[in-house]
Amino acid sequence: MRALATLSCGFLLAASLPAAAHHSFSAVYDGNKPITLRGTVSKLGWSNPHAHIYVDVKGPDGKVVTWEIESAGATNLQRAGIRKEDFIGTEVIVKGFLAKDGTAAANASSFTLVQTKKEFVSEEPTTP
Amino acid sequence: MKRVAVALGLVFVLGAPFEALAQERPDFSGTWKFNQGKSTPGIAGNTPIVPFPSQIVVKQTSSELYVESTSVRQAPLTVVFKLDGSKVTVQAPRGITETGEARFDGATLIVTTRRSFSSPAGETVVDFRETWRLNGSVLSIEKTRTQSGDSATETAVYDKV
Numbered sequence: 439m440r441a442l443a444t445l446s447c448g449f450l451l452a453a454s455l456p457a458a459a460h461h462s463f464s465a466v467y468d469g470n471k472p473i474t475l476r477g478t479v480s481k482l483g484w485s486n487p488h489a490h491i492y493v494d495v496k497g498p499d500g501k502v503v504t505w506e507i508e509s510a511g512a513t514n515l516q517r518a519g520i521r522k523e524d525f526i527g528t529e530v531i532v533k534g535f536l537a538k539d540g541t542a543a544a545n546a547s548s549f550t551l552v553q554t555k556k557e558f559v560s561e562e563p564t565t566p
Numbered sequence: 567m568k569r570v571a572v573a574l575g576l577v578f579v580l581g582a583p584f585e586a587l588a589q590e591r592p593d594f595s596g597t598w599k600f601n602q603g604k605s606t607p608g609i610a611g612n613t614p615i616v617p618f619p620s621q622i623v624v625k626q627t628s629s630e631l632y633v634e635s636t637s638v639r640q641a642p643l644t645v646v647f648k649l650d651g652s653k654v655t656v657q658a659p660r661g662i663t664e665t666g667e668a669r670f671d672g673a674t675l676i677v678t679t680r681r682s683f684s685s686p687a688g689e690t691v692v693d694f695r696e697t698w699r700l701n702g703s704v705l706s707i708e709k710t711r712t713q714s715g716d717s718a719t720e721t722a723v724y725d726k727v
Contacts (some may be wrong), residue, residue, distance in 0.1 A: 442614045463613065464638075464640070465594075465612075469617060469637060470617075470640055470641070470643075470658070470662055470681075471657055471662070471683055471685070471690070472617060472692050472711065472713065473685060473687065473690055473692075473713070474713040474714045474716050475687065475714075476714065476716075495687060497686075497687055497688055498687075498688045499688070501685070503686055505686070515669075516679050531716055533615055533716070533718065534613060535613055536683075536685050536690075537577065540685075540686070541686065542686035542687075543591075545613050546607075547611075547613040547614055547615045559607075559608065559615065560611065560613050
């Protein structure tokens with residue numbers, strides 16, 4: 439009985455995770471702060487509804503900062519012909535919007551794989 | 567008689583450029599609503615490559631252009647441009663500094679702005695260049711965003727409300 443309760447709790451918690459991960463853009467990101475970043479992908483969260491791409495970006499002081507870039511989910515990326523293997527160690531240019539909390543995080547409008555010049559554009563059917 | 571003719575000639579010669587100027591300058595005044603179907607695809611969504619407002623309110627005089635830009639879920643930006651091209655400050659949300667200039671180039675209006683704010687990447691500067699064209703009750707704005715040596719251009723179309 440206890441095992442059943444534990445399993446149910448686990449299921450409920452797991453089910454709530456994707457819902458919590460899917461948030462409104464304006465709650466987290468600032469549409470008035472566009473940002474362009476160029477760096478190397480060091481880690482990848484290949485997930486839905488959003489994928490998370492971690493990009494090492496060298497600042498003007500030479501210090502490397504790892505940025506967390508939220509993009510369209512893995513399914514949408516795959517549909518656009520972008521594979522998980524395309525990312526790791528690859529140089530990318532990311533255009534997006536800065537996080538409101540001032541951390542090194544952004545939401546991607548588009549990213550370009552520098553070597554192959556492959557570009558992915560994030561599109562959602564809403565007005566600007 | 568000769569003096570009258572000279573005076574009339576002078577009036578004509580001096581008056582012609584002003585008349586031409588008045589004809590060339592369209593009046594962008596009005597409330598303009600974004601038309602997604604007629605605009606380029608890079609503007610769609612919450613995270614456009616080149617951001618555009620969903621509504622623009624413009625009040626134009628012979629020397630100034632008042633522009634209020636509203637985007638969904640964003641604080642509006644307001645600015646009064648001097649049409650002589652001098653630099654003015656854009657009223658932007660806290661943490662953002664923005665300056666801009668506007669001038670007519672024939673029948674088109676050129677608006678350039680520079681937005682800066684601090685980020686974990688250091689002081690971040692974004693340059694925008696807009697070319698406004700009026701065709702009846704349709705306003706099109708071609709806008710180029712330049713940042714960190716990378717640029718992108720999109721065109722938004724607005725219908726007069």
